[in-house]
Amino acid sequence: MKISYNWLKNYIDIQESPEEIAEKLTLLGLEVEEIEQTGSDFEGIVVGEVLEVKSHPNADRLQICDVNLGEETVQIICGAKNVASGQKVPVATIGSTLPMPMKDGSYLTIKKTKLRGEASNGMICSESELGISDDHSGIMVLDEELNIGIPFTDVHPANKDTVFEIGLTPNRPDAACHIGVARDLSAVLKRPYSNPYSENTSIEGTGHSKEINIHISDTDKCHRYVGVIVDNVEVKESPDWLKQRLISIGSRPINNIVDVTNYVLHEIGQPLHAFDYDLIKDQKIDVRSFKEEFLFTTLDSVKRKVPAGSLFICDGSGPVAIAGVMGGENSEVTEKTRKILIESAWFVPSSIRLTSKSLALQTDSSYRFERGIDPNLQLNAAMRAAQLIAELSGGTLSKEYLDVHPVKSEPVIVDLRVSRVNHLLGTDLEEQTVTEILESLEIKTKSNQDDLLNCTIPTFRPDITREVDLIEEVGRVFDYNNIPTPVTVPFYTPEPISSTEKYHQMIKEIARSLGYKEITTNSLLSKKEALLLDEEEIQIDTVNPVSQENTTLRTRLSAGFLKAVRYNLNRNAETIRFFEIGHIFKKSDNSTWIPGIHEHVHLMLGLCGNKKSEDWRGKKIPFSIFDLKSDLEALFKQLGFLDQLKSVNEENHRLNYQLNDQIIAQLVIVDENLSEGFDVEEETYLAEIDLTLLFNLETISFETSYKPIAKFPTFEFDAAFIVEKSVRAGEMTHEIRNTAGSILRSVSVFDVYEGENLGKEKKSIAFRLTFLDSNKTLNIKDVEPVVQKVVQRLDKVYNAKLRS
Numbered sequence: 001m002k003i004s005y006n007w008l009k010n011y012i013d014i015q016e017s018p019e020e021i022a023e024k025l026t027l028l029g030l031e032v033e034e035i036e037q038t039g040s041d042f043e044g045i046v047v048g049e050v051l052e053v054k055s056h057p058n059a060d061r062l063q064i065c066d067v068n069l070g071e072e073t074v075q076i077i078c079g080a081k082n083v084a085s086g087q088k089v090p091v092a093t094i095g096s097t098l099p100m101p102m103k104d105g106s107y108l109t110i111k112k113t114k115l116r117g118e119a120s121n122g123m124i125c126s127e128s129e130l131g132i133s134d135d136h137s138g139i140m141v142l143d144e145e146l147n148i149g150i151p152f153t154d155v156h157p158a159n160k161d162t163v164f165e166i167g168l169t170p171n172r173p174d175a176a177c178h179i180g181v182a183r184d185l186s187a188v189l190k191r192p193y194s195n196p197y198s199e200n201t202s203i204e205g206t207g208h209s210k211e212i213n214i215h216i217s218d219t220d221k222c223h224r225y226v227g228v229i230v231d232n233v234e235v236k237e238s239p240d241w242l243k244q245r246l247i248s249i250g251s252r253p254i255n256n257i258v259d260v261t262n263y264v265l266h267e268i269g270q271p272l273h274a275f276d277y278d279l280i281k282d283q284k285i286d287v288r289s290f291k292e293e294f295l296f297t298t299l300d301s302v303k304r305k306v307p308a309g310s311l312f313i314c315d316g317s318g319p320v321a322i323a324g325v326m327g328g329e330n331s332e333v334t335e336k337t338r339k340i341l342i343e344s345a346w347f348v349p350s351s352i353r354l355t356s357k358s359l360a361l362q363t364d365s366s367y368r369f370e371r372g373i374d375p376n377l378q379l380n381a382a383m384r385a386a387q388l389i390a391e392l393s394g395g396t397l398s399k400e401y402l403d404v405h406p407v408k409s410e411p412v413i414v415d416l417r418v419s420r421v422n423h424l425l426g427t428d429l430e431e432q433t434v435t436e437i438l439e440s441l442e443i444k445t446k447s448n449q450d451d452l453l454n455c456t457i458p459t460f461r462p463d464i465t466r467e468v469d470l471i472e473e474v475g476r477v478f479d480y481n482n483i484p485t486p487v488t489v490p491f492y493t494p495e496p497i498s499s500t501e502k503y504h505q506m507i508k509e510i511a512r513s514l515g516y517k518e519i520t521t522n523s524l525l526s527k528k529e530a531l532l533l534d535e536e537e538i539q540i541d542t543v544n545p546v547s548q549e550n551t552t553l554r555t556r557l558s559a560g561f562l563k564a565v566r567y568n569l570n571r572n573a574e575t576i577r578f579f580e581i582g583h584i585f586k587k588s589d590n591s592t593w594i595p596g597i598h599e600h601v602h603l604m605l606g607l608c609g610n611k612k613s614e615d616w617r618g619k620k621i622p623f624s625i626f627d628l629k630s631d632l633e634a635l636f637k638q639l640g641f642l643d644q645l646k647s648v649n650e651e652n653h654r655l656n657y658q659l660n661d662q663i664i665a666q667l668v669i670v671d672e673n674l675s676e677g678f679d680v681e682e683e684t685y686l687a688e689i690d691l692t693l694l695f696n697l698e699t700i701s702f703e704t705s706y707k708p709i710a711k712f713p714t715f716e717f718d719a720a721f722i723v724e725k726s727v728r729a730g731e732m733t734h735e736i737r738n739t740a741g742s743i744l745r746s747v748s749v750f751d752v753y754e755g756e757n758l759g760k761e762k763k764s765i766a767f768r769l770t771f772l773d774s775n776k777t778l779n780i781k782d783v784e785p786v787v788q789k790v791v792q793r794l795d796k797v798y799n800a801k802l803r804s
Contacts, residue, residue, distance in 0.1 A: 003181050005162040007267075011182040012193040018162035021185070024595020025164065028184050029476050030175055033167045037099065037107070038248050039131040039159035045069070045098025045152035047122070047142060050087045052077075056114040065124065067091055077120035082138035088146050089139055090130060090155075094142035097756050099131035099160075131159060133247060138511075156240065161248045171463040173371035177269030180460070187440035187477045197380045209400040212280070212341060216404055217288035221311045221351040222323065223407035225287055226344040226378040226701075228386040229277060233257065235335050235397035256392045257340060260385050262364070269373055269460075270344060271365035271383035273321060274389075275331045277339035282316025287323065287345070295320065298326045298361075310355040311347060324352035324369040325361060340389070344382035346375045357544040375409035412457045416470045419451050424468070425475050426483055434790070437477045438470065438583040443639035470763065474487070492617075503695055504581055507603055510638050514631045516579040516605060521560025523583060524550035527560050532677040538586045541596065548636040553585035557604035558686055562670070562678035565608045569635065569682060574620075576608040592692075600692035605631060608684045625669050629655070632667060635689075643737045647730040659697060665689040708774075715778040717787055720766040721800040722758055729765050732794060736767065739793045740786050745772045747788045764803050 005018050014021060022032040048067040056062035056077065065076045065083060069091060076091070083089075092098055092110045100108040104400070113120050123129070128136035130152075142155060166175075174180045179195055186193040211229055216222050216519075235255050243253040246262055253259050261272040277283075294306045296319055304322075306312075311323035320331040324347045333340060353370035356362050370732045382401070390397045416438075418431045435453065443464070444456040464470060497505075508518065530539050530552035536553060547550040554560070557580050568576055581603050588598035607623040614620040636642040636657070644656045653669035670684040682710045721732070729749045736747050751766035758764055771783050771791075794800035 001167045001169045001176055002135065003164045003166055003178060004245065004248045005164065007161075007178050007245055007248065008182055008185070011179060011195065012189070014185070014189075015041065016189075018164075022164055024185065024188055025166065025181070027476070027481070028188055029169070030181065030184065031167045032164045034165035036163045036165065038161045038163050038413070039244070040097070040099045041158040041160040042130070042152045042156070044093045044095060045090055045125070045130070047146050047148060047152060047155060048089055048091035049148050050083060050085050050089060050124075053083055053085050056116060056118060057339065058118070062115060064118055067124065068148055069093065069122075070147075073637055074121040075119055076122045077115040077118055078124045078139065080126065080139040081125065082141070083124060086143055086144075087139075088142040088143065088148070090125045090152050092125055092129075094121060098123070098125070098129055100129060123327065130156075131247075132156065133243065134252065159244045163248055163250075170371055171415055173368060173373060174269065174460045176368050176371065177266055179268050183442065184477075187437065188479070190440070197377065197384060207400075207474070209402060211400065212277075212283045212285065212397065212402065213498055214285045215287070216402050216403045216406055216773045218311060219406045221289060221348045222287045222345060223348070223375060224346040224378050224384045224403070224405045225285070226284065226404075227402040228342045228344070228382045229339065229384075229398040229400075230342065230386050230389050230393070230395040230621050231339045231398060233338060233340055233389065235333060235337050235393065235395040239392065240427070253334070255335075256258055257337070257389055260388045260392065263388070264381055264385045265364055265368070267378065268381055268384075269368055270377050271324065271368055271373070272381060272385050273327050273343040273365070274333050275320060275327070275341045275343065276333050276337045277341045279331045280315045280320065280341060284316045285341075285343075286314045288312060288314055291407070293339050296322060297312055297329045298322065299329055299332055300326070301329055304359055304361070304593070306355065307358045308699070309432050311351055312356070321360075322355060323347055325359065325366045326363055342385055342389070344378040344385075346373065346378055360544060372462045374458075376459045379403055398488055408563070411457050412465060412770055414455050414457060414464065414467060414470060415448075416445075416453045416455050416467055417451050420467060421471050421474055424471050425478070427478070427480055429474070429478070433478075434748055437474050440477065441473060443470070443473070500695065503691070504601075505689065506639075507581065507635075508579075510635050511579040511603070511605065514577075514634060516577045516631075519558070519560070519564050519578045519580050521564060521580060521582070522550065523554050523585075525554050525559050529553050529677070530555070532585075532674055533559055538588065540585050540587060544710075554582075554585055557582055557584065557602050557688060558670070558674070559678070561604055561606040561686065562680055562684065565606070565680050565682070565684060567680055569608070569680065574610050574613050576606070578604075578606050579740075580604045600690055603689040603691050604685040605635075606685065607631075608680070608682050622683070623685060625653070625667070625685050628687055629667055632657075632665065632687045632689075636665075646734045647728070649730075650729050659694075662693060662697070663690075664694050664697075670780050710772055710774045712773060712775075712777045715771045716771045717771065717781055717783055718750070718766060719769065719787065719791070720751070720753075720764050720803040721791075721794055721798075722762055722764050722803050723798050725754070725761050725763050727763075727765075727798050727800070732765065732798060732800070733767070735797055736769065736790055739790050740771075743771045743773050743778070743782075743786065744769060746770045765802075 008014060018035060022035055026032050046069055048069045050065050051068050052066040052356050054064045056064055062077055062079050063083060065078050067074055067076050094110055094112055096110050098108045101107060110123050124139045126136050126138060127133040138668050168176055182193045184624055214227050216225055235257055238253050238256045242259050242263060246253050246259060249266060251262055253479050257274050261274050264647060265271050289309055289311045292308050295303055297303050306322060312319040313321040313323050321327040347369050349372045350371045356366040387399050389395060403772055418434055421434055422428055438455060440443050442458050446454045447452050455470055455764040523758055526549045534555040540553040541551055561578055564578060565576055583599055586598040587596060590598050592599040596766060607628045610620045611619040611623050611627060636645060644659055648656045648658060650656060655667040656663045657665040665687060667687045670686055733747055748768050749765060750768050753764040771778050791802050
């Protein structure tokens, strides 16, 4: 949500700098996430006259302009198509600064330069370059009667402003406007603020008049509907002050009618809508919902399927607006409009939220309605808008207004104990101080008895319902930084971490020890990215995605790694060793927590690039799949179950690791289709381990055990076997481990040979078996029976013949 610093000054005397105000707002709970400079003070911008326009000799789209600035004539290169001799134009002279942000965060400063070999001494500006509007179609052409050389501020007032981007929490709907923010600042700065919306609950309207009839059919979803008519309006461009207010907060000016409704919305937080009165059939308004889905064309000319149960504003023939979300094209205010009906209503927040989310359409109105607005503000807001519209359009405000209010809201009274305030905040505040703080927030207080205050909560604060809410209000205005720190701080013993947390911490420590860096990536992917990973049948799509880039839950961790690889490669990273522990989600009958959804925690290990860069010692050495395989098996070894694993090769460069006939890990070379989909040009290797499955198999021990170093030497035995080419060394290694027994300490492949002398489709694999007995020195007589057992097992399983 954007709040203008200059706009705030309309309601409260601000002497502090924008940075100081931003700090105070953040301490108040209205966190300022970003501060943006908008507009310009137009220093160095003057009115010039274009004397002559010539074609640029070296660029078809550029022109050379001779511009009279009063005291001198300068040459300026201009690319605008509408520049012509005789025009009066705004010119940014050398040294002036325009509100055009650069990559480094600074703003464009005009300097002497050459464009395609021709000198340029200034800049002829468009409205967007001056920060006046978003029109960049051409240069701004001024009144011909203006004097040459006068400051541009004589033509257009300076519009330099500071805009705060506030991360508004859902419980503060009252602060979704400038007056709400000014009210909070008034409390903390201890200065009064002005509010043009004085509450007048004594005024009562009627649902009937000679000009229109208003009825609320669905009073469960609409508690109030105010209608005010302005006749004889002229729809035209808004004055500069109004346009500038809207532009400063990123709202596009449209016309004087619509701009006023937007102005009031951002001023007080009450959404309004203006209907063309003559397009309302039978001069009737009915607020109702439909039991069936309805196809409706909104103001943006989009036909939308509005779900059943949504609330509509209807006239005599049908819907003219989706209540609280967007108006309809069939009642839009245009240049032909001469009479308008201003709508100011209160809708139940949950109803508007449901409709907005179902349509994936959030507007400024729905943003406020779904958080809850002041139910007693509608009439005053409508009258404020009507008076502004009458003033800016030359219209006439109708003497009759309509206020249908079937469900009234009364202020809530909450009791507050001053002793409870001090107990929770750790303060020693007097009752008078607490009262002053609450009164500054327009919370009326009455001292009932010792230590007890009866607090009347204004209806614009629906979030305050309990004593602790009032204590929070006192704390944030008093400023948490002013709360004294206790001399002695009690020592709290944290809860012991769970076995699952220990498990994940141990995995992370092992991954880091292997040289991998941890990454954390988004669990949501775009639909295109998700389809690159798995079939659509197992994917889970979100109902109301934040954006098209975050629509589908990930089924694997691969996507996040590949996006991180692309990001790092684009920044010239040579060595990428990443790991991530995260959740994956699939549609499955083998559900975990929610029926139909399989949710497991996975570990991803990934390599890309070079394990050694090129230097004076030699050429670069890229990673291979065996580097990752080695790291993966080192991880399994440290976890203590490498010998229990069976590796099984599949197609598409995929190696599965099985434990108790369940696949617990996969090692892959990322295929070309997936690499192209994520724009990764380097060879990439991935391993993904199902930690949830691994943990449930109870293979992990968190107990640390130690063994003395063996006193006796190892005994090595080499054996080569002739097998079919299709037989994998890893599978044979697994069989050797399972067969040799406890005295086998390790087994490794040291040679693979293929030749005609072995026979067609044959190969030789040589293994080195290392034996160790902690109780004695082994010799050939001890090892030979074990080797014979291994030879017989390999012969039986793989038809392997001992070569040597």
